[in-house]
Amino acid sequence: ETGVTQTPRHLVMGMTNKKSLKCEQHLGHNAMYWYKQSAKKPLELMFVYNFKEQTENNSVPSRFSPECPNSSHLFLHLHTLQPEDSALYLCASSPIPGDSNYGYTFGSGTRLTVV
Amino acid sequence: ILNVEQSPQSLHVQEGDSTNFTCSFPSSNFYALHWYRWETAKSPEALFVMTLNGDEKKKGRISATLNTKEGYSYLYIKGSQPEDSATYLCARLMYSGGGADGLTFGKGTHLIIQP
Numbered sequence: 001e002t003g004v005t006q007t008p009r010h011l012v013m014g015m016t017n018k019k020s021l022k023c024e025q026h027l028g029h030n031a032m033y034w035y036k037q038s039a040k041k042p043l044e045l046m047f048v049y050n051f052k053e054q055t056e057n058n059s060v061p062s063r064f065s066p067e068c069p070n071s072s073h074l075f076l077h078l079h080t081l082q083p084e085d086s087a088l089y090l091c092a093s094s095p096i097p098g099d100s101n102y103g104y105t106f107g108s109g110t111r112l113t114v115v
Numbered sequence: 116i117l118n119v120e121q122s123p124q125s126l127h128v129q130e131g132d133s134t135n136f137t138c139s140f141p142s143s144n145f146y147a148l149h150w151y152r153w154e155t156a157k158s159p160e161a162l163f164v165m166t167l168n169g170d171e172k173k174k175g176r177i178s179a180t181l182n183t184k185e186g187y188s189y190l191y192i193k194g195s196q197p198e199d200s201a202t203y204l205c206a207r208l209m210y211s212g213g214g215a216d217g218l219t220f221g222k223g224t225h226l227i228i229q230p
Binding site: 048099109 | 119146147149151157158159160161162163164166204206208217218219220221222223
């Protein structure tokens with residue numbers, strides 16, 4: 001375990017379902033991120049939260065809805081997804097977004113399959 | 116260069132040999148360059164965070180250099196071992212008016228060390 005925990009590890013959902021991904025860290029970090037990795041593509045930044053405030057939304061469709069109730073928890077709420085949304089979703093955290101001393105700490109990811 | 120680009124995409128190296136690969140990135144609004152190692156079924160793990168032009172960092176047999184003016188970084192592995200087999204990702208942190216944005220990743224170099 002890296003200090004960033006993601007649940008569930010695997011998720012299969014229908015296009016009409018609503019589900020949520022959870023990310024938790026107790027590293028004392030103040031910035032949290034959602035990334036998506038699709039096959040043969042680089043990790044794509046989805047959302048950035050800094051001190052619980054969303055500071056970046058990288059043109060993500062509204063069927064993905066993030067929530068950050070406190071600096072330790074980050075959720076990604078999913079509804080009416082498409083099959084092309086099937087991917088590995090990674091959560092990461094860092095002390096602050098521009099910290100020049102530390103890299104991000106990543107979770108193990110949630111493998112999402114939309115059927 | 117508009118995106119973060121890594122080459123080669125994949126690399127087979129004999130155990131004991133040394134190797135290196137490249138990360139190219141847009142040099143404008145540069146803030147930091149990160150390197151990560153991503154082993155199969157694990158989380159990406161931070162190797163280096165580099166900010167200054169001419170920076171060189173070392174961790175055991177792995178080292179990295181940075182040229183922010185021309186927009187490239189090299190990662191070197193000396194005396195490759197089977198446990199070095201992984202995908203190596205580089206990512207650029209850009210500074211915008213509101214502060215540092217999230218990391219933009221390349222597709223990675225997939226390194227396989229052959230015994």
